[in-house]
Amino acid sequence: MPAIISDDPAAGLTELPFPPVTKAHILNCSYHNWHPKYRAITPKSRVVPLTKPFVDYLRADGIVLPDDEDERPEWDDDSGVFSSSDNIDRAPDDDEEEEDVDVAADWRETHDAIKSVIADLGGKVVPKLNWSAPKDATWINATNSMECRSPNDIYLLLKSSDFVTHDLEHAFDDCVDSPASSIQQSEIPYHLVLRKYFQLNPSVEFRCFARGRKLLCMCQRDLNHFDFLFNMQSKLQSLIQEFFNVRLRDSFPDDNLTFDVYVPAPYNKVWLVDVNPWAPRTDPLLFSWLEILTMPDPPDMVGQDAGTEEFVRLSLQPVTDTAAHSNCSSNGSAGSHADGAGNDIDGEADSDSDVDEEFWFPELRLIRQGDPEAYSFGTPQYSAHKLPKDVVDASQSGEGLRDFARDWQNVLARRQQDDATTESSEDD
């Protein structure tokens, strides 16, 4: 019987066709490893190496915050938020007198380093560990965001985040290296990344996927519909493609990677925000990994692929934003072509004379108005990581961080008691 030949690249696959994920690849995507090389194209940040006692503190159950007179937050009735206040005159309560233990005794230097970096970066920072930011724990922060003004804000976020716990406990999960031959989880050099806080516009954050040192596709990071993006699609495609070719393609140690960029107004410069592993753990957002992994290779564009010179020529061409083609939106096909003037001409046959003016761009997938992707994010993201309302209420009780930790213990104790009561009444 003749073999059945299918055009579907996914036919017959029983699992996602990822190349083996190595620890070296995971480590290459750790902020402290890639940042020194890309410092000039990354928003301002500092990296604080973490000592084992500090990492042990992050790993420990429960949230006990170090006593730091400088940063005791104060509830402001007018603004309805906590505010950091220096030298708040506050008598210790009975509990404090009893527990005169310095939580930070073994990592006071790290604590002081963090404090001084916050000051150096203007007093407001956004933290992350080697790979992950505590995006799932913003509910616990007084600002309801990742903006931190004190070391204790940072500890509270990091210790409440499942994403950070993944960095601490599961960084090498699913890596193929033999356990004996390479670095162990316990030997990972952990670093705290502190990024200078700025008002970041989520509509112009994009996740990009590069395979075999070629940019395959990209999409919005924020899963809402932004109409204006459709008018500047080809400009964004060419900017990000140029950024990748010039800045990352030949310098990143691995052939495959995903990376996040930020393209703020007036949309002529690209910033590198993050590098992520080419692995199932990285969220493909508007794509599926199967779709990305089975996407055909981008064409070898003579000239476009040759390096920076041709890209200067490309970026000097006026870009007609309004000509953005619908094929590059959320249901578009992989890749699109643009002529020398930046107009998308996907799918059109060109005359021979046009051929050397043609450029291929990776697909930029956007959320259209009414897209289901947008609907499902009507509720806050990372909702799987949210906690019960009473825990959230305790965090916002207005009495400060130390009191929150105590309130949380009370909530847990009350829940245990309730459970015990329910069980005993069921037994009856």
Ligand SMILES: Nc1ncnc2c1ncn2[C@@H]1O[C@H](COP(=O)(O)OP(=O)(O)OP(=O)(O)O)[C@@H](O)[C@H]1O
């Ligand atoms: N300097 C900054 N100021 C304000 N917000 C920032 C700053 N840097 C990053 N952010 C926000 O934090 C978000 C998360 O940052 P980042 O991408 O580094 O986290 P991550 O945990 O690696 O995310 P993912 O798991 O999606 O890869 C960014 O999408 C951005 O919106």
